[in-house]
Amino acid sequence: MNAAWDWAAGVLDWAVANWSYPGEPDRGILPRLLEHMRLSYAPILLGLLVALPLGLACARWKRLYPPVLTGVNVLYAVPSIALFFLMLPYTGFSDWTAIVPLTVYTLVILLPNVVDGLRQVPEHVRQAAVAMGFGPLRRLVFVETPVAVPVIIAGLRVASVATISMVSVASLIGLGGLGRLILSEGFRRQFDAPIVVGIVLTVLLAFVTDAVLVLAQRLLTPWARRDGGVGGGRGIRARRRRRRAAAAVPAEDAAVAADLTTTAGER
Amino acid sequence: MDILCAIDTGVLCGVEQWFTDPAQWTGPAGIPVRLAEHAYYSVVALLVATAIAVPLGLLTGHTGVGGFLTTSLANFARALPTIGVLFLIVLLAGIGLVPVLCALVALAVPPILVNTHEGVRGVEPRLRDAALGMGMRGREVLFRLELPVAAPLVLIGMRTAAVQVVATATIAAYVGVGGLGRYIVDGQARQDLSMMLGGSILVVLLAVATTLLFAGLRRVLVAPGLRAEAASAR
Amino acid sequence: MITFEGAAKHYPDGTVAVAGLDLTVETGRTTVFVGPSGSGKTTSLRMINRMVEPTSGTVRIDGDDIRGQDPAVLRRSIGYVIQQAGLFPHRTVLDNIATVPLLLGWRRGRARARAAELMDLVGLEPSQGRRYPHQLSGGQQQRVGVARALAADPPVLLMDEPFSAVDPVVRASLQDELLRLQKELRKTIVFVTHDIDEAVRLGDRIAVFRPGGVLAQYDAPERLLAAPVDDFVESFIGYDRGVRRLSFFPARNLTLDDGGVFEEEDRVERARTAVEATGVPWALVVARDRTPLGWVSARQLAEAPTGVVLGGLDLAPYGHTFNVATDSLRAALDAAVLSPAGRAVGVDEDGCVVGFVSQDDLGAAIWSVSE
Numbered sequence: 045m046n047a048a049w050d051w052a053a054g055v056l057d058w059a060v061a062n063w064s065y066p067g068e069p070d071r072g073i074l075p076r077l078l079e080h081m082r083l084s085y086a087p088i089l090l091g092l093l094v095a096l097p098l099g100l101a102c103a104r105w106k107r108l109y110p111p112v113l114t115g116v117n118v119l120y121a122v123p124s125i126a127l128f129f130l131m132l133p134y135t136g137f138s139d140w141t142a143i144v145p146l147t148v149y150t151l152v153i154l155l156p157n158v159v160d161g162l163r164q165v166p167e168h169v170r171q172a173a174v175a176m177g178f179g180p181l182r183r184l185v186f187v188e189t190p191v192a193v194p195v196i197i198a199g200l201r202v203a204s205v206a207t208i209s210m211v212s213v214a215s216l217i218g219l220g221g222l223g224r225l226i227l228s229e230g231f232r233r234q235f236d237a238p239i240v241v242g243i244v245l246t247v248l249l250a251f252v253t254d255a256v257l258v259l260a261q262r263l264l265t266p267w268a269r270r271d272g273g274v275g276g277g278r279g280i281r282a283r284r285r286r287r288r289a290a291a292a293v294p295a296e297d298a299a300v301a302a303d304l305t306t307t308a309g310e311r
Numbered sequence: 312m313d314i315l316c317a318i319d320t321g322v323l324c325g326v327e328q329w330f331t332d333p334a335q336w337t338g339p340a341g342i343p344v345r346l347a348e349h350a351y352y353s354v355v356a357l358l359v360a361t362a363i364a365v366p367l368g369l370l371t372g373h374t375g376v377g378g379f380l381t382t383s384l385a386n387f388a389r390a391l392p393t394i395g396v397l398f399l400i401v402l403l404a405g406i407g408l409v410p411v412l413c414a415l416v417a418l419a420v421p422p423i424l425v426n427t428h429e430g431v432r433g434v435e436p437r438l439r440d441a442a443l444g445m446g447m448r449g450r451e452v453l454f455r456l457e458l459p460v461a462a463p464l465v466l467i468g469m470r471t472a473a474v475q476v477v478a479t480a481t482i483a484a485y486v487g488v489g490g491l492g493r494y495i496v497d498g499q500a501r502q503d504l505s506m507m508l509g510g511s512i513l514v515v516l517l518a519v520a521t522t523l524l525f526a527g528l529r530r531v532l533v534a535p536g537l538r539a540e541a542a543s544a545r
Numbered sequence: 546m547i548t549f550e551g552a553a554k555h556y557p558d559g560t561v562a563v564a565g566l567d568l569t570v571e572t573g574r575t576t577v578f579v580g581p582s583g584s585g586k587t588t589s590l591r592m593i594n595r596m597v598e599p600t601s602g603t604v605r606i607d608g609d610d611i612r613g614q615d616p617a618v619l620r621r622s623i624g625y626v627i628q629q630a631g632l633f634p635h636r637t638v639l640d641n642i643a644t645v646p647l648l649l650g651w652r653r654g655r656a657r658a659r660a661a662e663l664m665d666l667v668g669l670e671p672s673q674g675r676r677y678p679h680q681l682s683g684g685q686q687q688r689v690g691v692a693r694a695l696a697a698d699p700p701v702l703l704m705d706e707p708f709s710a711v712d713p714v715v716r717a718s719l720q721d722e723l724l725r726l727q728k729e730l731r732k733t734i735v736f737v738t739h740d741i742d743e744a745v746r747l748g749d750r751i752a753v754f755r756p757g758g759v760l761a762q763y764d765a766p767e768r769l770l771a772a773p774v775d776d777f778v779e780s781f782i783g784y785d786r787g788v789r790r791l792s793f794f795p796a797r798n799l800t801l802d803d804g805g806v807f808e809e810e811d812r813v814e815r816a817r818t819a820v821e822a823t824g825v826p827w828a829l830v831v832a833r834d835r836t837p838l839g840w841v842s843a844r845q846l847a848e849a850p851t852g853v854v855l856g857g858l859d860l861a862p863y864g865h866t867f868n869v870a871t872d873s874l875r876a877a878l879d880a881a882v883l884s885p886a887g888r889a890v891g892v893d894e895d896g897c898v899v900g901f902v903s904q905d906d907l908g909a910a911i912w913s914v915s916e
Binding site: 435437438440441442443444445446447448451455456459460462534535536537 | 594596616617618619620621622625627628629630631632633634635636637644645648677678679693703
């Protein structure tokens with residue numbers, strides 16, 4: 045027991061001693077953490093920016109969705125490490141080499157959620173909106189999008205956790221934020237403290253980001269608070285999704301993945 | 312012969328030449344051997360993980376005991392950086408195949424476990440009620456109702472795990488084992504871009520093949536009634 | 546015979562689901578447990594197959610305490626039908642029905658053959674056996690549910706709100722089907738519903754439960770409608786219990802008037818004479834085969850020129866008829882109320898007119914049976 049405490053204290057000491065170096069802006073843990081945040085938040089935002097219009101298009105023109113989803117399904121399987129290396133000839137060792145593949149992953153996770161969220165408006169609500177004189181654009185903005193928000197945020201939570209943990213892989217091409225701590229400071233020097241610090245900070249960053257998204261959802265969709273958030277909708281999928289959402293952090297992943305296979309397989 | 316080299320003398324041509332070099336397809340560093348190694352690590356890790364996670368998930372799902380722990384563990388695992396886990400285990404346990412396999416198994420267990428658990432928990436209560444009411448015992452409820460109904464989710468968990476294992480097995484080349492990752496690591500060491508890209512392409516192909524394999528398994532293992540139900544529920 | 550002896554279910558949080566039930570369910574009859582939600586009817590039903598264990602008291606089947614049997618073995622000898630059927634989505638209709646025989650260790654071939662027999666019994670097409678539950682309508686699923694419960698030919702059938710999730714038309718046809726099946730099979734059926742009409746329709750005996758898990762009244766349906774024991778039962782039964790109760794009295798005891806029935810070829814003066822003699826303001830015109838055509842009023846007859854046949858007059862529609870042999874007083878009353886002549890037309894099995902009965906005569910008949 046004492047050995048474990050000593051070990052943990054040693055890791056903590058190392059973390060405190062190496063947190064940052066005044067006058068050396070690129071040395072220490074803090075610059076790696078900031079780099080990690082830059083490399084993960086940029087793809088999450090970019091992915092969202094691409095997923096929204098694409099999802100709207102897929103919800104509007106239904107025939108577009110199956111082929112797009114098949115593509116998404118295939119991309120989901122591609123290991124990030126391979127994509128990073130395949131980007132090298134085009135983007136070299138710039139941030140884009142990490143950001144572009146990670147954006148693709150965010151997109152892949154978010155898109156089904158955006159489409160499902162928009163399609164989730166119950167038919168009677170849609171008809172009521174039409175009957176009250178809402179045009180297609182108004183309906184999209186005032187009816188369909190608010191209903192979709194919880195589902196989209198659920199997807200965003202999965203995507204953000206996945207992206208934050210995946211950024212580390214980019215350390216193999218010399219990027220990767222906390223991953224560089226793990227690889228260069230830790231593994232190459234056969235030193236465990238940087239690896240542990242890297243893992244812990246990655247997990248913390250993921251959880252903090254997740255908490256921020258949960259908070260954002262509560263603020264954006266006060267009506268959905270009681271049932272854990274993932275909105276109305278009927279049928280098995282809606283129920284499954286609510287179950288997943290109830291299972292705390294992004295257990296949603298399973299539901300997202302479920303949607304991927306059923307659609308790719310059966311359509 | 313060199314189609315790509317006809318239109319592009321740069322990167323693509325190099326990759327094509329790498330693939331078409333006959334030496335690439337024989338010997339202990341040839342593509343067939345590397346592919347076999349990679350597939351071997353992945354299959355072993357996935358089977359071990361399945362053997363651990365599915366029974367455990369069935370148990371927690373069926374009894375409802377430890378469900379919170381299971382989902383919390385899976386959520387935590389999702390946030391873990393895979394290379395951190397891999398490097399830490401190898402650093403603590405030493406270079407070699409067994410530590411690498413342990414790391415792969417550790418990464419593959421959570422998605423299978425949580426999906427099995429959720430799949431069994433997700434069986435509608437009225438179905439469980441009907442099963443018990445007809446005189447099924449606990450074990451019969453588990454194997455005749457809960458497992459078949461959970462099968463689609465279990466397979467999705469296994470697919471997620473398999474894709475992750477194939478990806479992480481690539482990184483495992485950094486700690487000295489074989490597999491397709493060797494081309495990437497060795498290519499980096501020799502500043503051989505064609506080799507790195509060739510290895511990456513092979514990894515992509517293997518990952519896509521894995522996804523297709525699970526699409527096929529789904530057709531075989533999931534009862535048609537469930538497949539169609541999922542489709543009609545959309 | 547199923548006997549509840551002081552069977553009670555108290556939950557640890559203090560909720561009382563069933564407060565101590567004493568009741569005997571007769572063998573070969575349909576007993577309906579009815580009551581609002583929270584009245585313990587389902588809990589009582591589930592005590593019978595040990596899906597719920599009473600916290601005190603005993604449940605016996607044919608005198609044997611059911612706690613003496615392994616629950617799984619007990620349940621295999623009791624058919625169980627639940628709301629929305631609860632069919633296994635991963636199994637075909639045929640395999641769903643064969644579930645209990647397979648649990649009992651039958652060979653697959655024999656179990657499937659038995660399942661096919663049952664599909665026929667509950668009115669399903671053999672081709673539906675290879676389908677999956679989600680491909681069936683709600684009513685068909687419920688038929689499969691009943692077939693599955695009957696597969697091992699259990700003497701007892703428990704049905705927990707089986708028809709509550711289907712639309713009224715389908716529900717009525719399922720109820721008819723159950724009545725037909727029960728006539729043939731003579732199972733001991735315990736049926737739970739919150740719908741008093743369903744209870745009255747299906748039950749040989751009805752147990753009305755009140756909130757808090759207390760049995761309010763246990764009686765034959767006509768007794769229940771005639772003499773509810775208290776305000777709760779009376780209000781639960783509803784406002785028109787008097788009329789509904791008439792369904793338990795056959796119409797065959799009514800005295801029908803056939804003096805006012807004429808064929809369409811008859812001449813006006815013949816009917817006019819008869820109408821003037823009896824003072825009945827309407828005459829019924831029938832075809833040569835005695836099927837009804839419509840009513841003609843005394844005023845029409847008085848104004849029509851002599852020599853015209855009745856079929857040439859403008860007849861008022863005869864409305865609903867009632868079957869003298871099989872219908873109840875309720876059907877006769879309904880037909881009388883809806884008829885433009887204020888009279889109900891009684892027909893036999895072939896639809897031929899036997900005679901008609903006025904609202905006054907019906908009133909007198911109802912008065913006499915209500916005594």
